[in-house]
Amino acid sequence: MKVFGVIAPVKVNYGLIFVAIVTALMSGCMSTPTSTPSSGIRDEPITPGRDSAPSHRPEAHTLISATPKHEAIKRAGNRSPYKVAGIQYSVLASPKGYKERGGASWYGAKFHGRKTSNGETYNQYAMSAAHKTLPIPCYVKVTNLANNKQVIVRVNDRGPFHSKRIIDLSYAAAIKLGYVDKGVAQVEVEYVDPDQWQREQAAKARAKTQVKATPVTAGAVAHATAKPVAKAQPYLQIAAVSNRASADKLAASIRPLVSEPVQVSATQSGTTTLYRVRVGPLSSRQTAPAIQAKLQAAGFAAGHLITR
Template structure:
């Protein structure tokens, strides 16, 4: 009887895995992060670029745990809020859905229906931290969860210790202006859209934020680089909470034309992700 039960369990597991794309994460033992503490605050965002999409990882429809999923035919404009989780050492070194090797220290992610590969910006709505990750895997196959991030991305977003977080996920199309965030750094701040700044003369406290870093040294390096490119002041604003986040900002900017001019100079230097804040 025990032999029969083992055979049935093995057959069921084989059937589930056989229906899923390469690399999908079927639940096993509890996942964990590195065996020793490691500071990943300096790991850079993934850099969006045009990539050829092949059939690897893009089978549609596909079935996992009895549920069928169909990939998005057009991901342009995709934006969603929900729960993010992360995966780490349990899958480190295994194959992702498109056949790449999963690295929990890289800025990658798994998504159920976005085409592979693609790039998304993920914002932790609890602390406003943001990262850009490259989607190269399938998951998480759990109700209510919309994205599974690498351990590095989760640590940079500040939720590696708690497992999940409420986030916003939005697609990034390489070479195009980033989608407008639903939320900005401060509750009263404006959106990223230039048209959203209604007045031609914004408040003198308007700044253009170009990055947020856990490492002060990384923020200072970005400040030095931007100062060499721009005629406007580049400042670092550090919060007083734990963990400390160092935000690199340009300004103050007095008019909408100033905002447009700064963004144009940044785009010429391949810096696309910016948003207006007030301090």
């Protein structure tokens, strides 16, 4: 006969269960939370009404272009390819030779103090810019095609993600180019090679120094200020009369007889204005006798030879 025993009741240790629950909760709180890593792309496009100018507006003449210099191209801000709003962009391997025309916008107070695509802090008063594909950092010269104003800026951000714009300038750069109030402008963007730019600046500085250092002598001043003396030319003065109509009539009568110009000019003699009738300038003094002979044969005075 199979004998069934009585099962003894199990004693539950509630203290151990409580400790286990508390331990699980604490480990959950102490675990590292997961987060989406930053893409390093400022993918919020600027739209009218969403950004604004700061309260302080510097004068354009006080703003100075960025100074091009060699900087290492780092990974920050140069991930390639990358996507924004479903569109893929590829960063250029080199900025050399880059030149493009298109629309420019600007971004200001809303993004001031935020991180740019390469991890720097955006400063709306600095000469900087955002570009979709140029390596970060690099320098470009931007020309406003409407007024030919120019500025050199340092590219340290990504954008603008707008089909009709090729560059997003800082607030200060937009002031320098004269389109901050309008908001957008048609521009030309051209890469600036730091070596070439520095050579050009050095050449300008040398030329300026040479001009200042060149001694100026009295003779040099006289040579620089003296007006060139025109070569004296021969004329035949036929008459000098006080009546302009008479002078014009005489000149009109002489013109068919000679191939040289016949002129009427006024001169002051004391309080009287005289009108001189002259033939010339003559090609040479040697032609004067033949002209005088023609005039005399036609009944006019031969006149006298002068030079002026």
